[in-house]
Amino acid sequence: MDDATGYVPREFKYVSHKRRVKEDRRFITGRGRYAADVRLPGMKHVAMVSSPYPCAWIKGVDASAALALPGVHYVLTGEELFAHTNPLLAGVDVPGVKRTPLAYRKARYAGEWVAAVCADSRALAEDAAELVEVEYEPLPFVIDPEESLKPDAPRVHEDHDSNVFFHRKWVWGDVEGDFARAARELSFRARWSRCSTVPIETFVAVADWDAGQEVMQIWASIQMPKYPEQIARALRIPANAVNVHYDIDVGGSYGQKRGIRQTIVAGYLSRRLGCPVRFIEDRLENMSGGDAHGPDRIFDMQVAFDDDGTIRSLRIRATDDCGCYPGRAPLQLGKPVGAIVGPYRIGSAEYEAISVSTNKTSQEAVRGFGQSPTNFAIETAVDKVARALGMDREEIRRRNLIGADEFPWKIPSGSEYDSGDYLAVLDKVKAASNYKVLVARRDALRAEGKLAGIGLSTCLEPSGGNSSFEPLFNPKNDTTTWMESVQIRVDMTGAVTAMINTSSSGQGHQTLVSLVVGEELGRDPDSIRVIHSESLAALPSNSPVGSRMAIMMGGAATGAAKKIRDRVMEIAAHNFQLPVERLVYAGGNVSVDGDPSRTLTWEQIVDTAHRKYHDMPLGAEPGLQSIYTWEVPTGGALPNADGTCQMYPCYSFEAHIPLVSVDPETGRIEILEYYIGHDCGTVISPDIVRGMTFGGIAHGIGAAMYEKFEFDPESGQHLTGSFMDYLMPSAHEVPDVTMVKHFTPSPLTPMGQKGSGESGYLGGPAALASAVNDALEPLGLEITTLPMRVRDMEALLAARTK
Amino acid sequence: MKAAAFDYIRADTVEEACRLLAEGEGEARIIAGGQTLVPLMAMRLARPELLVDINRIASLKGVTADGETLVIGAGTRQADVLADAEVAARAPLLAEALSHVGHEQTRNRGTVGGSLANADPTAEIGLVARTLDAEIVARSSGGERRIPAAAFFESAMVTTLAPEELLIALRLPVWTAPRTGHGFHELGIRHGDFAIAAAAAQLTLDSNGRCIRIHVGVGGASPCPVRLTAVEDALAGSPLDDAAIARATEDISDMLDPESDIHAGAEQRQRTARAMARRAIADARDRAQAGAA
Amino acid sequence: MSDHDIALTVNGRRMTSRAEARTTLVDFLRDNLNLTGTHVGCEHGVCGACSVIMDGRPVRSCLIYAVMADGAEITTVEGLEGSDGALSPLQDAFWETHAMQCGYCTPGMLIAATALLARNPDPTEHEIRDAIGGNLCRCTGYVQIVEAVQIAARAMREAG
């Protein structure tokens, strides 16, 4: 329920208007095509042998019994794979640490893949996997990140000089002075526990080495920048020998579907055995050995503030348990640098980022790339300041939120916020929540003896995906290019086909591009076909990470469409023998300004472009096609020596107001009402933005109340390897949500759009923590650890009555 | 997550199923709804050599009345019991408990017998059976026996059913007295999840509103469902005011022996069981009073 | 160990194939009958992605061995369109509200909702949430799914 569809900027004909999402038709009829639907003749299947130990030397692998089973073709060991492939790329420079798809010589977490079995069916592969005998020598291990920081902790990587993958402290502005000058300060610890996006589809890779063409054909459920290049590099084949089919539908990702290791195993086996090989992670492989885990953070926070509620400075120390390998995980500490003070006018900040390894499953990217945990810590700080001052949580925000007239606003860590009207969004969501009535409802519940609380969070969604955290965290990496491309082809009949260069995992890229191209060309979006390329035919892309596609793919689509329009105008100008300035473009037709009787239709101009070179401007390129590759706005610069940099270009904003009740006896939290005010600039597809936001809120409910990957500190075993143990919210746990929209266009993007792929998730956990703490306040209790599971809440409440 | 290979035979009669179990010498396993067994087999935590499918044995299905006892065939789907008018009227405690068992889709397959035989400590059906002192009917090639619920559940996931025995029915006593009410409360983490703790209560009031008969049971907080006879004794004859209920249940932790797992701690289960018991008894009282009005 | 000939009536068509006893119904539909519209999310009965209608009731096809379903009538997402290829009111409503993103849970959701509306033409929001409560969606937060079911229910009632 919402008014998100109510606003249409006047100048748009298709963009921002309610329109059915193109992709949906194939999904509702069961005609999506996912990687697991790919079946090739002679295809073989993979199952993994996993380590039962959190840390152990691998002394030997005896595959003879497995290979003796009829229908079993190969048992691939870490040793063999290591000999023939290159290790994976790491996001940070960690000497002595190598990551391989199968454990090489040492298993470093329970569930790590040690060998891969290839057989005629998945069931047979599992039969054989049970028969693979691995000789282990168990070793001491470390599960707790703070233990792991101690000098005498068992070493996760024996060739690295500590368990620390990354540690740096930045000071931006006069933090010390601001703390000294501030009237008050407070400090606290907040904990964000290991959880992730857990798509309903596990990771799937199908690899088929075409020995004739010498090309590795790949169908995989990926969302990974530079995936073909990484696969090629690992397999030691040229990048133009890898062809990734981006038209595969991906069953959800939200950052997670990285799949490099899985694909290398399938690709290696395909080449080795000369047949197509498919690896469908089962849920157990996915949850323990796959890419399933996310940020796992301890925040030690210090805030300096004045009696009037002005927050002067923040000190944040984030210790992130990265698990055992440093893929892109440590970089998830980097992205929050671009919004390290939230939407507030905080003058200075110190940020200490520590990525520590433990004998746990490796952390991978999660929706928001580290921003949601950081937002939770910042919002908790703001609530605590309010509480310390006896000030209303809304009032404290009103005093500190950056004003609409203050943009562009540069924060201490060097990023400039593009635009916003935070107070307007706050006002709107308050109005939508009927705030007075909401408070009355909470108070009525309290009067009945229940615990009830209202939450508030005001959070940013940095969007437009840039790579600044890469050079910031790894000076050896001087990448500053972070582009996206779209190609448009108008065929002889005038039909428009746009090509995008990445796969989609539910973001609706075909809809996005058809709307933008339709808008720019004045052609009906329903008539525009949008195809996903294969990687060998693809233009440069950085995949849909970092909430960037509305901005980057949308921007590239605008660029490519404008080129088409320009060509159309040139051809018309030539035929009218008039300068372009005298012509008007409408819906593909071109007329002489002020004289509609002189019009060349779209069909005529297209026909000229394709067939009538004699009517074309001298030396013109025949046909009607264009390519546009766009560099991320504000991108292209390396970070400064003090760590200041422009992180993402655009900043969406969201304000959440939930009402919750807490059962004082059982600790069960129930969400009674939920309101969100949201501003992502111009909305391209209202249905998609609604969905993203609601989905993000649901995901945030999971992170705040249910989801945690848990390890037994004694045995090092992963305890949450199935959906019986890792609990995600269902339709019962997620309430109806009321969403109100506000539209502050970004000056940096062609249509004023910002990102919304992470919305809801970036402020949801913070808002729910705020609501629960409001409910607990009458008891003098507080919780700053997520998730607030029933067991955690009950323990908190029970300790009080003891 | 594929099961280890097995043989499969569909039994058409109870006799055939019993014979196959006897011949299987412990390696044969009944499959009913499969809602527990199939996941266990998928994870290879169970690996029977032979599955005996009892889903098409018509005589195992349905609810019938035998005097003041409801006889529920072991193969009756949980959804069918939940929708059964007789159950709703005469054993509303079971109906209410069933609405907490999994989801519509699992109830469409899962059976009453499968849940009892599985003996999950948190299972609602077993809790109701124990609370109402139901009997479980087992059959083998050697004959039939009736096992009181108290003697049926041995410990978590273990019953006194012999490997060659087929569970064929649940015999649930019906309380016919006027002013009888029931209550069922459970705390699950999410809707449809296995309970952290659950409580069932059924009681009868006299015309003065005093409790003349009461059964209270708790699930999830011990290896087996338990009847809280001490609570029942304390409340017999009482007007069942909230204070009396609170007093009678204050020390129920002593009667419970819960396990800790990743979903709940042992002490939490005890405390939650107490809260659930209080709510169940209060609901039962209110319903009994409403029935009197 | 034992192999079995299995015959099903799927979406009104009789289909047969041979499979090991351990083949689940969802694997049988996908691998033997090439009906890949039904998805697999967990294989242990929790996510609901594999939901199909079996003999009139929604069930999880990962929790049934195909051989147990021998002779059954199955409806999968591929069978929801009318014989003329027209979308069912629910499919149409799912499209109208954009009740999906990645589409992976969608077949299961449609099956659960189809079964609901077949037995309850005018469900409350709570009843809708209950009917889809065993189906996990990680994309949508369920709001647009609930809306879709409400819209379809209304459309079906109005159409009689």
Ligand SMILES: Cc1cc2nc3c(=O)[nH]c(=O)nc-3n(C[C@@H](O)[C@H](O)[C@H](O)COP(=O)(O)OP(=O)(O)OC[C@H]3O[C@@H](n4cnc5c(N)ncnc54)[C@H](O)[C@@H]3O)c2cc1C
């Ligand atoms: C997502 C999900 C949620 C669930 N939530 C709950 C819940 O909240 N509460 C709850 O109680 N259960 C829950 N369950 C389990 C419940 O659905 C099962 O139905 C029940 O536990 C077993 O019944 P079944 O008929 O499916 O038995 P099966 O799985 O077929 O068999 C279970 C065991 O009983 C044996 N068995 C079955 N029938 C007989 C018989 N007649 N004689 C002898 N032995 C027999 C089998 O050999 C096997 O060992 C849930 C399951 C799932 C998948």
Ligand code: FES
């Ligand atoms: S795949 Fe069947 S319930 Fe998840």
Ligand code: FES
């Ligand atoms: S639409 Fe992606 S899981 Fe539901």
